[in-house]
Amino acid sequence: MTGVSARPAKSEPRPRQSRRVLVVGATGRLGVAIAEGLADRGDEVVLTARDPNKLEQLSAALDRGRGPAPYVCADLTHRDAVSQIVEGLRAAIPPTAERGSVDDIVLACGPFPRTPFDELRREDLERTLTVHCIAPLLLVHALAGDLAKAKGAVCALGDAGTTRPYEHHVAYLTAKGAVKTGLRALAVELAPDVRVNIVELGIVADPEADADPLRQHRLATRSQLGRFGTAEEVVHVVLAQLDASWATGEIWGIGR
């Protein structure tokens, strides 16, 4: 007897719903590529960084028929930066009872300051902790209600140096380590409505290595793949992590 049961008819894939995504540090090497990747797949991108000229240019470049991308200028070292970003967002995209001003957040901000050990100062630690850790955590805290309405996600760019430190960057690595722990704590606080994850990177670009091929070689060989990554490779994983509906509090390593 051959019992061949009929397969259920395949349903048509549902079109992907556009997300409203705030990119923090949107004008950086990786921020620009991430904002473009989001806009290319139909998401509504909202930008924030410091430099108004760079923001204006990027905003125009991201016009995919819906008009320029909204943006808010804010310096994350300033104490009122978080409220400035939230107010700017509310003005650009007024929330409704059903939907907030943003659905998801990508954290790609901050400088990569060289702080030679002999010259390390309290201000270096305070500044990097503020930009890379305190302000991003407070921003996610302030927008948690918006994210929850959309079953949203936070994706933050971490640095592999927090588990395998390199020289001359004590302040930066301390701040990146602190935000990693802070975000994992937020993942617990915000579950199950908001997911919070980290993409922990090896090196895509190292300003000092550009002028020093030996340093470039030494740094590249820290990664088993023997090279720096590309912005496109980072974007690929960031988009996947935003969509990863069964992941929170996770750290996905690439190029480490």
Ligand SMILES: NC(=O)c1ccc[n+]([C@@H]2O[C@H](COP(=O)([O-])OP(=O)(O)OC[C@H]3O[C@@H](n4cnc5c(N)ncnc54)[C@H](OP(=O)(O)O)[C@@H]3O)[C@@H](O)[C@H]2O)c1
């Ligand atoms: N590139 C890499 O190889 C690498 C490796 C590991 C981890 N990461 C992480 O990936 C993220 C992005 O790196 P990236 O290479 O794209 O950095 P980047 O090119 O230096 O860009 C940094 C971004 O942060 C903004 N920013 C800097 N200081 C700020 C402040 N005080 N207030 C507000 N915004 C500020 C910049 O805005 P303005 O232009 O307006 O100043 C810019 O948009 C960072 O979190 C970094 O730690 C990068």
